[in-house]
Amino acid sequence: xxxxxxxxxxxxxxxxxxxxxxxxxxxxxxxxxxxxxxxxxxxxxxxxxxxxxxxxxxxxxxxxxxxxxxxxxxxxxxxxxxxxxxxxxxxxxxxxxxxxxxxxxxxxxxxxxxxxxxxxxxxxxxxxxxxxxxxxxxxxxxxxxxxxxxxxxxxxxxxxxxxxxxxxxxxxxxxxxxxxxxxxxxxxxxxxxxxxxxxxxxxxxxxxxxxxxxxxxxxxxxxxxxxxxxxxxxxxxxxxxxxxxxxxxxxxxxxxxxxxxxxxxxxxxxxxxxxxxxxxxxxxxxxxxxxxxxxxxxxxxxxxxxxxxxxxxxxxxxxxxxxxxxx
Ligand code: AMP
Ligand code: TRP
Numbered sequence: 001x002x003x004x005x006x007x008x009x010x011x012x013x014x015x016x017x018x019x020x021x022x023x024x025x026x027x028x029x030x031x032x033x034x035x036x037x038x039x040x041x042x043x044x045x046x047x048x049x050x051x052x053x054x055x056x057x058x059x060x061x062x063x064x065x066x067x068x069x070x071x072x073x074x075x076x077x078x079x080x081x082x083x084x085x086x087x088x089x090x091x092x093x094x095x096x097x098x099x100x101x102x103x104x105x106x107x108x109x110x111x112x113x114x115x116x117x118x119x120x121x122x123x124x125x126x127x128x129x130x131x132x133x134x135x136x137x138x139x140x141x142x143x144x145x146x147x148x149x150x151x152x153x154x155x156x157x158x159x160x161x162x163x164x165x166x167x168x169x170x171x172x173x174x175x176x177x178x179x180x181x182x183x184x185x186x187x188x189x190x191x192x193x194x195x196x197x198x199x200x201x202x203x204x205x206x207x208x209x210x211x212x213x214x215x216x217x218x219x220x221x222x223x224x225x226x227x228x229x230x231x232x233x234x235x236x237x238x239x240x241x242x243x244x245x246x247x248x249x250x251x252x253x254x255x256x257x258x259x260x261x262x263x264x265x266x267x268x269x270x271x272x273x274x275x276x277x278x279x280x281x282x283x284x285x286x287x288x289x290x291x292x293x294x295x296x297x298x299x300x301x302x303x304x305x306x307x308x309x310x311x312x313x314x315x316x317x318x319x320x321x322x323x324x325x326x327x
Contacts, residue, residue, distance in 0.1 A: 003029050004139035004173075006038040006080070006130065007065075009058040010049060011196035013205040016276075018196075019068065020181035020247055021145025027069035029143065035075035036137050036308060037065070039301070042080050042087065043129060046122040047115065059297045066300070067286035068206065078304030080133060085312035089132035090125070092323060096161045097128050097154075106150055131155040135162075135170045136312045142173050146182040147193060149175055166322040181247050187220040190236035204244075207284045210277045217241075217273040228260040228268055238265065245272045248279050 005026060007018065014023065029035055041058050058079055070077055080086050102108060102124050112119045134142055134155050142152055152175035159170035186192045186202040194203045201216055208216070223235040230239045230253050245268065246256045260268050290297070321327060 001033040001141065002137065002139040003033045003035045003141050003143060004038070004134055004137045005036075005143050006040040006043070006133050007061070008044045008196075009039045009041050009061040009079075010044040010047070010054070012200070013207045014061070014064055014068070015184075015194055015196060015203040015205050016244065016248075017145065017184035017194040017203070019206055020184055021147075021178065022143060023065070023068050023070070024181075025143040025176065025178060026075075030071060030074040033141075036139070036311075037070060037075055037077045038080050038133055038308070039065075039078070040080045040130075040133065043126060046120065046126055047111070048118060058301075059294055060291065062297045062301060063287055063290040063293075064207065066290055066297075067283050072300045072304060076304045076307045077300060078308045079301045082301065082305035083136075083309050083312050085136055085309070085316045086129065086132050088316060089136055089312075089319060090129040092319060093128045093131055093135075093158050093162070094125055096165060097131075097158060099124075101154060101157070102127060105154070107147070127151045127154050128158070131158045134173055135159055136315050137308070138171060138315065139173050140171075141176045143176040146177050149177060166319075169318060169322060180243060180253075184244065185236065185240040187216060187240070190221060190240045204276060204280075206280055207287050208280065209284070210281065213276050213280070214273045217269050217276070220269070222265050226264060228257060228263065228265070230254075230257060238268070241268055241272055245275060248272075248275045 003026075005022060007014075007022065026035065026037055039058055039061060041054065044054065062077070065077065066072070105127055108124055108126065111123050130151050131154065135158070144152065152173070156172040159172050163169055184194045186194050186198060187204070188199070188202045196203070201219060204213060204216055220237065220241060222237040222241070225235070228238060228242060229235060230242050232239050242253060242256055242260075245251075246253050249256070251259070317327070
């Protein structure tokens with residue numbers, strides 16, 4: 001079984017949503033599947049980036065992924081821009097993707113609204129590059145958070161369209177979205193998903209200090225009433241905290257509800273902070289030991305790119321022949 005997934009290298013550190021929605025699955029899957037994980041730096045430049053910090057950020061996120069348990073000896077970890085076939089296939093896919101399909105994408109609509117002065121074509125064609133990231137490696141499964149479901153559907157549609165036009169080339173990969181944890185909400189507005197681009201107090205970074213974790217959980221928005229009950233509609237704040245507690249402590253939601261019965265919100269917050277600190281502290285220590293090892297981190301990405309490139313080249317040879325480009 002082959003797995004492929006991608007993650008952007010920008011913004012502050014990865015947060016608990018990235019972990020529960022995606023990275024945790026990646027770490028588990030390395031043991032049993034042929035895994036490729038791609039740091040999508042070309043996607044990142046669809047929003048303005050400072051050229052001086054982008055490369056540094058890519059290396060920092062590499063250190064974070066390694067600290068979280070991604071093991072370059074058990075998987076292929078690489079930077080997207082090191083493998084030029086991604087952009088080549090993306091161009092070919094752009095010639096079979098209707099503009100209307102791209103304009104329907106929720107992420108595009110959100111981002112175009114947020115940055116009206118920079119509504120560039122790359123924001124619109126972002127999902128085509130993502131389809132190329134995926135289909136180049138012909139994976140069976142793509143583990144992602146819920147927000148990527150629509151992009152995965154488009155990827156499948158592109159595979160179908162390509163096959164219909166040029167002959168059977170790509171199987172349609174399945175999205176693997178965790179049953180719980182695929183959509184972790186903001187600590188300050190539990191109706192919105194937790195997002196790297198929002199202020200620090202809305203998210204728990206995987207590398208926050210114990211003091212920062214305690215403070216952010218303490219000021220997290222809760223709901224009226226006193227009961228600790230899971231209900232996304234009636235108690236979105238408490239439900240998000242309860243979900244985090246359950247996923248980080250390895251209990252079910254209903255076990256957690258029973259455990260906290262009759263205890264107040266303050267107890268839930270204290271115990272959630274405790275379990276977060278206990279789980280995240282080893283990640284922070286590991287990141288600290290990796291972060292200054294620029295040469296090693298770059299070498300990891302180059303080694304991964306070499307492996308990825310040999311697979312990508314095979315697919316491109318097949319695609320070029322099918323499309324009628326000269327070999
Ligand atoms: P990004 O940071 O946008 O590159 O996202 C990386 C991965 O984390 C993707 O698989 C997303 O679906 C996932 N993800 C991002 N935010 C959340 C969230 N709030 N809850 C669950 N998964 C998320
Ligand atoms: N669009 C994804 C996100 O924002 C990142 C991504 C790019 C990706 N290429 C991918 C995810 C390929 C899975 C597979 O989270």
